[in-house]
Amino acid sequence: TCSFTVTVVDAEAPAITCLSNITVNNDAGMCDAVITYAAPVGTDNCAGATTALFSGLGSGATFPIGTTTETYEVTDAAANATSCSFTVTVVDAEAPVITCPSDISSCNPVVNYAAPVGADNCAGATTTMTAGLGDGATFPIGTTTETYEVTDSSGNTTSCSFTVTINALPTVTLATFSPDTICDTDPVVALPVGTPALGTYSGNGVTGANFDPALAGIGTHYVYYNYTDSNTCSSSDSTMIVVVSCVGFNENNYLTGISVFPNPANNLININLGETNAVFNFTLTSIDGKVVYQAKNSTDKITAIDISNFSKGIYFLKVTNESDYKVFKVIKQ
Structure with missing residues (x-):
């Protein structure tokens, strides 16, 4: 007798077909997305093939912003294996947000305000001033527009603006x-x-x-x-x-018919003695008692005194004759 063996080798690799690449936007307010897909299942000419996730996160997982590669492998009973891959891309399609202060109106040119800071669903957003002068600056008269822009880690941008109006002070x-x-x-x-x-x-x-x-x-x-x-x-x-204090310089009415004009005056004051023929003396004194003008034995009906070079203020003119006197308060403008 004789014997021999017949060995049939399973040389046929199993087959597996992956999904097309997946691209989705992030879940609202999140920096990721929960993605569910139909996981591929391999086939083989022989029974007993098994399919497993070789790398990646798997259906129903939370995928981060960016691209993740999902790889599945089917292995048959003879240990033949075949794999396929596809990508899952989560796009950050959500723009950052930023809120500016209300418009500012001020009389003070130095203006302080809380500079706005943007926020985003993902970490890493930065805020910059793109126009204007900034918090604490000295602003010119008129209206200046302040603009701030926030940029997230995916390059999405949002901006806001407000105005700073400096009003001129009134001229008083x-x-x-x-x-x-x-x-x-x-x-x-x-x-x-x-x-x-x-x-x-x-x-x-x-x-x-x-x-x-x-x-x-x-x-x-x-x-x-x-x-x-x-x-x-x-x-x-x-x-x-x-x-x-003007004590001792009070005007009196002991002499009548005498007048001083104009009063107040800028240049000249005139003393009108009326119809009298008496002889008069004139003494003009400043408020501090200093004699600034004096004339004696005048018989002119009208006497002019030049006060153009005197300082502005109050003066006292004393008109006297041999028996009486009168004091006038004179104002130099």
Whole structure:
């Protein structure tokens, strides 16, 4: 007898066909996507072939942004194996978000604000200023547009803008008191004109639309005028007035028929003695008691005194004859 063996070798590899490549957008608000697909199953000429995920994440997994390769392998009973691959790409299609501050209106050119910072569904977003001057800068009069842009790690961008408007301060002026020196016993005087109109006055001695020297007291005082415009921008100006004690310089009426004009005056004051034929003496004294002009034995009906070079303020003119006198308060403008 004799024997021999017949060996049949399974030399036929199994077959497997993968899916086409998959591309999807990220899940809303997420930096990934949950993807389910029909996993490929291999076939073979013989029973007993098995298919397994060789590399990748598998159907139903959470795939990150980017491309992941899925590889499946089928192995038959004779250990023949065949594999196939496909890619799963998750695209970050979600733009980043950014919110700018509201428009800013200011009277101060130095403006501070909280610079906006963008956010994204994925880490790594950066925010930059693409136009404007930035937080804490000194802005010019007018309107400047500030623009910020956020860029995510996938190159998606979003921008926002707001304006910074700097309003010019109003031009405020306050006229000077004329005269700017008065007696503590003088009546109230009207406050000088402030522009623009409808501003407010403040300061020692200010009462309503007047300055009261008795209320202010002896000394140097400042009156302030403040104006606020429709943009709520404010400016102010000030002027000075001096209140002095005039005790001993009170005017009297012992002499009649005598007049001094003009009063207040800029250049000349005229003393009109009327119809009298008496001889008169004239003494002009500053508020601090210094004699600045003197004339004696005058019989002129009208005497002119040049005060053009005198400082602005209050002077006292004493007119005397052999038996009486009269004191005039003269204001040099």
